Amino acid sequence: MSLYHIAQGIEGSPVGQAIRESTWLFPAIEVIHLLCLAVLGGSVLMTALGIFGVGLKTTSPQQVEVSARPYMTTSLIGILVTGLLLGASEPVKLIDREAFLIKMVSLALALLFTYFVFNPIVRKGEVGVKARTAAGVVMALWFTVAISGRWIGFS
Amino acid sequence: MNGFVNWMAGTPWSIALHESLYMYSITESAHVMAIMLFVGTIMMVDLRLLGVSYRNTPVSEMTNRILPWTVGGFVVLCITGVMLFYAIPIRTWHSIWFRIKFVLLVVGMINITWFTFKVERDKEKWDLGPTPRNARISAGISLFVWTFVIVFGRLIAYNWTDCDQNQSHFIQQIEDCKAVPADT
Numbered sequence: 001m002s003l004y005h006i007a008q009g010i011e012g013s014p015v016g017q018a019i020r021e022s023t024w025l026f027p028a029i030e031v032i033h034l035l036c037l038a039v040l041g042g043s044v045l046m047t048a049l050g051i052f053g054v055g056l057k058t059t060s061p062q063q064v065e066v067s068a069r070p071y072m073t074t075s076l077i078g079i080l081v082t083g084l085l086l087g088a089s090e091p092v093k094l095i096d097r098e099a100f101l102i103k104m105v106s107l108a109l110a111l112l113f114t115y116f117v118f119n120p121i122v123r124k125g126e127v128g129v130k131a132r133t134a135a136g137v138v139m140a141l142w143f144t145v146a147i148s149g150r151w152i153g154f155s
Numbered sequence: 156m157n158g159f160v161n162w163m164a165g166t167p168w169s170i171a172l173h174e175s176l177y178m179y180s181i182t183e184s185a186h187v188m189a190i191m192l193f194v195g196t197i198m199m200v201d202l203r204l205l206g207v208s209y210r211n212t213p214v215s216e217m218t219n220r221i222l223p224w225t226v227g228g229f230v231v232l233c234i235t236g237v238m239l240f241y242a243i244p245i246r247t248w249h250s251i252w253f254r255i256k257f258v259l260l261v262v263g264m265i266n267i268t269w270f271t272f273k274v275e276r277d278k279e280k281w282d283l284g285p286t287p288r289n290a291r292i293s294a295g296i297s298l299f300v301w302t303f304v305i306v307f308g309r310l311i312a313y314n315w316t317d318c319d320q321n322q323s324h325f326i327q328q329i330e331d332c333k334a335v336p337a338d339t
Binding site: 023024027030031034035037038039040041042043044045046049054055056057058059063064067068070071143146147150151154 | 180183184187188190191192194195196198199208209210211212213216217220221224302305306309310313315
């Protein structure tokens with residue numbers, strides 16, 4: 001079974017059909033997707049700006065991360081769930097698009113890097129070059145996800 | 156304003172921006188990135204004012220160190236927002252979603268003015284303690300307004316309420332469809 005057949009299967013599923021045929025369902029899911037992106041941006045930036053020394057000062061990045069964590073996790077779950085639903089409505093079109101491929105790869109990298117590299121570094125209380133590099137990488141990865149995501153709509 | 160947007164739609168730069176392969180997409184992407192910066196940071200400040208998060212961080216620290224980033228995001232949003240309007244002026248101006256979004260933007264600006272010149276004036280008194288009622292009200296308004304600015308802004312993109320889609324009398328009234336030039 002090829003990727004194309006899988007995509008066809010998803011597209012024909014009740015969920016895919018319902019979203020594609022409804023006037024308001026796709027826009028409504030898209031709106032939630034975008035709202036979650038804004039919250040994710042805020043939670044990542046609060047910690048990253050602190051590490052760069054241009055955000056909160058009296059509160060350490062370690063403490064900021066504790067406050068930002070629930071928003072990061074919640075918004076990521078929201079992004080993934082709504083993203084899956086959006087993808088399910090037109091997978092055949094998506095699998096051929098370069099922007100979609102770039103987004104999926106950068107999304108996987110961003111998730112792995114955030115949870116297995118960046119967050120552990122911040123939780124250890126590191127603030128040196130290593131932490132700054134990690135913060136730069138994490139921001140670059142999420143920005144790539146956001147830009148390539150927007151680009152899916154244009155391509 | 157109807158005459159103004161009709162004139163705007165005929166200017167060469169508006170047509171060029173609308174029809175350009177990359178410029179329009181780049182502008183819209185920049186608008187989305189700036190949303191992450193503006194709404195993302197202002198929400199965190201609001202959550203502090205509501206006493207929900209960052210409880211050990213002084214309010215003044217949040218407003219002094221985070222709000223400059225929020226303002227930066229807002230400047231980019233305004234520039235790219237004007238460009239997006241300029242590229243598709245007639246359709247955007249008549250969109251019911253754009254009209255609602257614009258009203259909310261004005262409410263958001265009034266709220267920010269109220270917060271800056273009145274609410275936070277005596278913040279040294281509650282810098283670390285519980286925030287007063289007005290600060291919580293302002294934060295609540297902010298969260299509500301910016302959430303729905305995103306919602307209605309996103310809906311501008313869909314064509315189901317366009318004047319040429321056979322709308323109800325109510326929507327035609329709000330969108331002032333009679334003023335849309337026949338050739339658009």
